Amino acid sequence: MEKKFIEFLKSRRLKKTPERLEILHCCLECKGHFDVDILYNILDSRGYHVSKATIYSSLDLLAEAGIVRKLLFDTHQAKYEIAGTSHSHLICTQCGEIVELNIEGLDLIMDKLQLCGFIPNYLSTCIYGRCKNCTEKMRSLQ
Ligand SMILES: [Zn+2]
Ligand SMILES: [Zn+2]
Known part of the structure; x- marks a missing residue:
């Protein structure tokens, strides 16, 4: 998954930042469905002070790369899951x-x-x- 994401970033001429990779790792560790708040708390507890805006944009990239799926349920916040x-x-x-x-x-x-x-x-x-x-x-x- 990491290789796939790095290839995708390269193809878009985007930087392979430690934050982006850590967000991917958090997604892979989450079982089932997760949202930006969940990822934010995990990252925060690991000392990564990443803004929610960064998490949103990274998730968009991961979705474009076909690694995560954005689920637009009828709830207040978008949920995500690993594409499978x-x-x-x-x-x-x-x-x-x-x-x-x-x-x-x-x-x-x-x-x-x-x-x-x-x-x-x-x-x-x-x-x-x-x-x-x-x-x-x-x-x-x-
Ligand atoms: Zn219920
Ligand atoms: Zn699902």
């Missing part, structure tokens, strides 16, 4: 919890799209609702 398999996201609109799920049959849509002349790259769907925890909490309050 296609999957769906179940998003709780109450607590914001995001669960990854593989819904059977969705890959058939990908094949259908090819027939329409559209080349799908990956699939990332979002289903909004209420998670099990929040549902149980609501029930216990009634």
